[in-house]
Amino acid sequence: MYRCGQNPFRSTRRHGCYTREKFRQSPAWVGMALRILICDDSAMARKQMARALPADWAMDVHFAKHGVDALSQLRGQEWDLLFLDLNMPELDGYGVLEAIAQEDLPVMTVVVSGDIQPEARARVLKLGALEFIRKPTDPERIAALLQDYGIYRPDEDAPESAPEIPSQPTPESPSAEASSTKTSSSETTAPEIQPNDADGAGSVDLNGYLQEIANVAMGQASDLLARLLGTFIRQPIPKVDRLARSELYMAISAADDSDTYSAVCQGFTGAGLAGEALLLFSDSSIQNMASLLGYRDSGQTVAIEVLMDLSGILFGAFLKGFGTQLNLSLGLGHPTLLGQHQRINELLEYHGQHQEHLLCIEIRYEIEGHDLHCDLLVVLTEDSVPFLEQSLQYLSD
Amino acid sequence: MTTPTSELQDFHWLADMVESIEVGLVVVDLAGQVQAWNGFMEHHSGFTASQVHDRSLFELFPDLPETWLRRKIDTVVTLRTRAFTSWEQRAWVFPFRNPRPITGTEPLMYQNLTISPLSGTDGQVQKVCLMVYDVTDVASTKLALQQANEKLAALESR
Numbered sequence: 001m002y003r004c005g006q007n008p009f010r011s012t013r014r015h016g017c018y019t020r021e022k023f024r025q026s027p028a029w030v031g032m033a034l035r036i037l038i039c040d041d042s043a044m045a046r047k048q049m050a051r052a053l054p055a056d057w058a059m060d061v062h063f064a065k066h067g068v069d070a071l072s073q074l075r076g077q078e079w080d081l082l083f084l085d086l087n088m089p090e091l092d093g094y095g096v097l098e099a100i101a102q103e104d105l106p107v108m109t110v111v112v113s114g115d116i117q118p119e120a121r122a123r124v125l126k127l128g129a130l131e132f133i134r135k136p137t138d139p140e141r142i143a144a145l146l147q148d149y150g151i152y153r154p155d156e157d158a159p160e161s162a163p164e165i166p167s168q169p170t171p172e173s174p175s176a177e178a179s180s181t182k183t184s185s186s187e188t189t190a191p192e193i194q195p196n197d198a199d200g201a202g203s204v205d206l207n208g209y210l211q212e213i214a215n216v217a218m219g220q221a222s223d224l225l226a227r228l229l230g231t232f233i234r235q236p237i238p239k240v241d242r243l244a245r246s247e248l249y250m251a252i253s254a255a256d257d258s259d260t261y262s263a264v265c266q267g268f269t270g271a272g273l274a275g276e277a278l279l280l281f282s283d284s285s286i287q288n289m290a291s292l293l294g295y296r297d298s299g300q301t302v303a304i305e306v307l308m309d310l311s312g313i314l315f316g317a318f319l320k321g322f323g324t325q326l327n328l329s330l331g332l333g334h335p336t337l338l339g340q341h342q343r344i345n346e347l348l349e350y351h352g353q354h355q356e357h358l359l360c361i362e363i364r365y366e367i368e369g370h371d372l373h374c375d376l377l378v379v380l381t382e383d384s385v386p387f388l389e390q391s392l393q394y395l396s397d
Numbered sequence: 398m399t400t401p402t403s404e405l406q407d408f409h410w411l412a413d414m415v416e417s418i419e420v421g422l423v424v425v426d427l428a429g430q431v432q433a434w435n436g437f438m439e440h441h442s443g444f445t446a447s448q449v450h451d452r453s454l455f456e457l458f459p460d461l462p463e464t465w466l467r468r469k470i471d472t473v474v475t476l477r478t479r480a481f482t483s484w485e486q487r488a489w490v491f492p493f494r495n496p497r498p499i500t501g502t503e504p505l506m507y508q509n510l511t512i513s514p515l516s517g518t519d520g521q522v523q524k525v526c527l528m529v530y531d532v533t534d535v536a537s538t539k540l541a542l543q544q545a546n547e548k549l550a551a552l553e554s555r
Contacts, residue, residue: 245499248499265497265499265500266497267495267496267497267498267499267501269440269441269494269496269498270440270443271439271440271443271445272443274494274498275498275499276497276498276499276500278499278500329436329439329440330440331436331437331439331440331441333419333496333497333531334419336497336500336534338500348500354504358499379499381498381499
């Protein structure tokens, strides 16, 4: 445990130490509930976060849907702990951290994000966050973190349902199963999050579910892209839409009619799920990307190099993260050049007969300072929907 | 030359390669029971290797052209030669979806098939290997070209 003066993150921050000291002598230890705010734009992420908290912990959990919402709640009342997402509309996590520091709001903040770039972690710690946790949230990681900071002690009287590994004699990090076995003597109850609880974490629909899975998968893809380009990449917010096959071109929301595009696609398939990933570049962007990647000459083959290089990295990382979260092994086909120098509606025009409603995830990367953007499109077939609904159902149960 | 550990390592990466190659690999015994089933087959069929092991290929896929395939396999075993089939004679052997379900034009995966004899330590052919190649791209392009040519011919003869 840190002493005030030794805390590497917070040594200059007065209220940080105050807050932790407050916890040591906190009435929580004598049975009062800690006030916790979970801020995330995704209902699924809010729910996952709430579930990751130790079940035998006395707490009062509230939710905020974006940064502005969180700040107004933080200003109004006293809070002990804030779990904060980074990638949000209205006001993102960085903005919230800045405001907390500026207004000296007395709350300990733990950032929970799918953005795994080392730079993201460094930025939030510098802005005063206590810790940075990767999504998807792991209950054991949360429990360990809360114990490190002396905020939480597992209920030692609680019966253990999961056998402990011999090398860990003390139940330092209770497993999800162990912590869900609540003792009836708990003074306050753990939050009961219902799947369709409007006042709690909020209901999760299929689009919201996909958006959050995409968000975490994208974090892994962006990290690779950032390393390749040697820049920090601001995480875009994935957009999920249902589109008829003939309207696929509408998935590229910011497409310019006068611009021409080139694209690579790669099919993927697993048990119950199939689809295709597409990477689209406007022709002006692709030249900028080529020079950013260090390709000296220009021309046909360079554009294809760029498309193949980037799609290999982005598709691979994204689909790996996507499959892992769905507990599914995905097979990837060989990437194919879909077309070059075409308008978006020609490029994505459908020549087949079969009509279906697709699930479409659009991720728009903008690389600051390089006048360059590209669209990562992950399209799922209509018959993947039952599989996704089932896996969403598991999550809600 | 090789120590047992390095042999084990060799086997490990060899197995990894077989698992991840973008070609379907199936080993069946002479009765048609599945002995090996790689990642490509798992992903496209939805059956895992453990689900299909020791089960009859023809029970797993009732749509397989059994008589046709058995005859090919028998020839391979008897003559100890490889046999080839092309998508042009039979568009697909295994009913798999088009590997590009969104931008592809055909509903199913076009396949070329190679059947290869596998002999045991006694030199007898005990199993055969089916190699399933995805040729959907080639087939779609060729079919589209054919259609275009037919249209052109029809226009000319007007």
